Amino acid sequence: MKKIIELKGVSKSFDGELVLDHIDLDIYDNEFLTLLGPSGCGKTTTLRIIGGFETADEGEVIFMGEEIGAVPPHKRNVNTVFQRYALFPHLNVFENVAFPLREKKVPKDEINERVNEMLSLVALKGFEKRSVTSLSGGQQQRVAIARALVGRPKVLLLDEPLAALDLKLRKDMQQELKNIQKATGITFIFVTHDQEEALSMSDTVVVMSEGRIQQIGTPIDIYNEPKNAFVADFIGESNILDGVMLRDRRVSFSGHVFDCVDAGFELKEPVDVVIRPEDVDIVKAEKGMLRGIVTSVTFLGVHYEIIVDINGFKWMIQTTDFVDVDEEIGLYIEPEAIHIMKKSEYSGMFGDYSSYSMELDEIGELNEIEELGELTEEPERESERAE
């Protein structure tokens, strides 16, 4: 695969605040790459640097082998779909899409042909003469995509393009965007804070936090093999526990020794242990590797989400079996369900569901609040959990 964009040591500050901290990123031809992270993590700034709307304070932006840091946006072979579409209100649908072609003085016949081709690609045939202000959000979104693609860019930048759509429409557009990307073969760089969106659409996911890249990988890698507590917590739900590697494929946490599949750690190395809520089996208390008391049960349609208190640490477990609050249950965890991560700066900040259970766990709660104060994106995450 051919590299199309390379970011090398790119940094950017606004008013003395570091927004991007030496980002290194290779983007390949023909891939659907997603920049994923909470608000303020630097994902939009990265996109704007690639688009030419911001210049990096430090580092290089290389586009098809050429440094383009000083090239203005209109000379870059890159187009953008803006967050709230930024359609031109004084032009109709056809003229919005034809806008870049008219600037390039493309012959009339070719303009007609290419605009029509784009409008059928986004299923907006027959809307040519309509005013863009009369369209629904989803239709405006399609016009914006057609307008950005009609100039045949090498790379399409999408800045949270689906954020303003309702859930159903968003799901449809995700699928459609993916199809358009496959049909055109254009590299898509997609920015979102929605982890589900990132997992379902991307070839490559780049998880960002605090101006740094936390992990780059396929959706499956990112979900199954998160590199640190931040990634494990941000992508899906995770119980993250303090553990110690006893030797290869043996780990101890929650006062019990487990078999696992990870190796290559030092003897007695402290680690973070990730267990996904859907990977825990509920068994009778006396048969469990761990046992605990159910503190809350929430019915979510497909499954129940229960919180279990095990030695003061609150686990989240997703199960289709009904259990009752205050019931004592046992947990059974297979070796494959245990994922071991090296300790990081994020250790201890995520992965405990004390606050989630809405019960007052005084000490835990207070500690967590203090830690949360340092993280700007945390209130958003909290509200997500509360949902």
Place this chain on the structure above:
Amino acid sequence: MKKKASGSLALVQRLALAPYSFWAVLFIVVPLIFVAYYAFTDLDFRFTTDNITRFFTATSTITDEAGTREVHTYVLIFLRSLKLAVISTVICLIFGYPFAYLISKASARTQSVLITLIMIPMWMNFLIRTYAWMTILQDTGLLNGLLSSLGLGRVHIIGTESAVVIGMVYDYFPYMILPIYSVMAKMDVKLIEAARDLGCNSAGVLRRVIWPLSLPGVISGVTMVLIPSISTFYISQKLGNGKFYLIGDAIEGQYAANNLHFAAAIAFILMIILLFGMAFMQRFANKRAAA
């Protein structure tokens, strides 16, 4: 039940509007009817079109450098007013448009300071502003004092069309800037970024996005400068030394001579011409917006 409720709501709305409707009828509609009534009647209030015909047919003899000739008095006066008003409007637009753009791009603080500076002259009485320009532009005035002290000689401006235009531009400049500025300040920055993203350089962004989107502001700015400057009478008397009799002066002169019916006729014709002019501009703007 529901219908009754909405009916009483409509009644409340109508009652709330009543004072404004009354005001509008009393001070806008009634005077307009009077103007039309006077325009089409003679001294004994009998219907006549003589006043209207007089506007188009009255002649007089003028003598200037070009010689002595017969002219249609009021048509000439109207065209002269139109010429000076158009020149002033164009100058206001040429200077006002970029200025409004620069203000809209400044920081919020600078914006409010600049807008206040533009508005301050409007707090002063119109007559006083015009008198101030008399003392500046006089042959022995401030401007000439400054020029001669710099050794640049003197210029004769007072009593020329230029002086009248300077006065109009000064007086009506804010009316050009403010509507254009308010449209530009509301313009979405993302649209400009989108245009750059889609291949426009700065000139392209201006021509294809900023200018068409600011047209409503330009139209109202042009209207707000053109109309008062076409019908102004005081500026030409003071800065033109009364040599450039404008349509406003003609109305005032007829009125002062107690010739109310002809004064009303001139005002009526002026109003009709301006209405057509405005309708035409609005159409032009709508067409541009639709294209």
